[in-house]
Amino acid sequence: MATKPFASSADTEAKQQTLEVLADGVYALTAEGDPNIGAIEGEDFLVAFEALATPVAAREWLTELRKHTDKPIRYLVLSHYHAVRVLGASAFDADIVLAHEKTYELVRERGKEDWESEFGRMPRLAKDADSVPGLTWPTQTFADRTTIDLGGDRGELVLQYLGRGHTEGDIVAWLPQQKILFAGDLVEAQAALYTGDAFHHDWAGPTLDRVKALDAQMLVGGRGAVSRGRAEVEAAIEQTRNFLNVMIEQVGAVHERGGTLKEAFGATHAALVDDYGHWPIFEHCLPFDVSRLWDELSGVERPVIWTAERDRQVWDQLQS
Incomplete structure (x- = not known):
């Protein structure tokens, strides 16, 4: 069988962007x-x-946001360290760049490698890559929870660390007054999960339990459509959890019987493809997902740093 096009390198078609006003002064752009x-x-x-x-x-x-508001950007909140989430930061001219303390450490430890890796995997997203001035460094960090008083009758924005998941340092942004949650990549709504830097058991268990316990009525995941109403929010959370649990079951079974990484990938792909294979970036993500989970089951506590060279090695081993 021929090797599939690397990661998202063949995904060259522009996506339709949709700016949604979720509540007074609350905006999301999906694509x-x-x-x-x-x-x-x-x-x-x-x-x-x-x-x-x-x-x-x-x-x-x-430019789209400025059609709705001309207020200055005081805070830029980063849910985690991945390059396609953070390297556009200089455009915001924010007074404060806020993230979890682990995110700062991860930028220092592997930010350069992640930049090269992600731009190689997803070249379409790296629009005018030369415009990136350098790594994005948080200027303010926290460990568990911090709040931003929005002023007037707007309530507060709660930034919270709910446990290890997609990375070591994912945070969510929670509007308790409006019951709107920006979940970052801890939840995906009908988009495949990238778990190459994940802690699968924590994510599938206590971390998503804490996300669910917030009782959001509207949820913006890392990818996919906005989930509206409790039923859609719970569905997005449980779809995310199920993806993780199927991976844990399939990779775990092959690992326990002494099989190979390639066999684990094949079993996991077969178990997920019918339900998730038509979702964005499924084929792209799965080799890196299975590789990280295999490491985790082998006792590798923290994710091995992804480099452009390692990306290609894993891809060629599993997607061919």
Whole structure:
């Protein structure tokens, strides 16, 4: 069988972007399975959530946002460290770049390698890659929870760490007054999961339990459509959990019987493809997902750093 096109290298078609007003002063931009991004108005400032892959891509989003509000951006909140989420940060000219303390450490430890890896995997998202001035460094971090007073009668925005999941440092942005949750890549709504830097058991268990316990009535995941109403929110959370649990079951069974990584990939692909195979980036993600879970089951506590060279090695081994 011929090797499939590497990761998302063959995905060259532009996606239709949709800006949605979720509540007064609460915005989300979705794009048919591309990374989602959002913004929340304070009384006299803006909080931006996520930064996209490059300043050029981010400025296109900001142009749309400016049709609704001209308030200055005081905070740029980053849910985690992955390049396609953070390297557009310079376009926001934010006073404060906020993230979890682990995210800062991960940028220092593997930010450069992740930049090269993700732009190689998803070249379409790296729009005008030369416009990125360098790594994005949080200027303010926290460990468990911090709040932003939005002023007036707008309530507060709660930034919270709910446990290890998609990475070591994922945070969510929660509007308790509006019951709207920006979940980052801890939840995907009808988009495949990338788990190459994940902690699968924590994510599938206590971390998603804590996400669910917030009782959001509207959820913006890392990719996919906005989930509206409790039924859709719970469905998105449980679809995410099921993807993880099927992986754990399939990879775990092959690992326990002394099989190979290639066999684990084949079993996992077969178990997931009918339900998830038509979702965005499924074929792209799965080799890296299975490789990380295999390492985890082998006692590798923290994810091995992905490099452009390692990406190709894993892809060639499993997707051929």
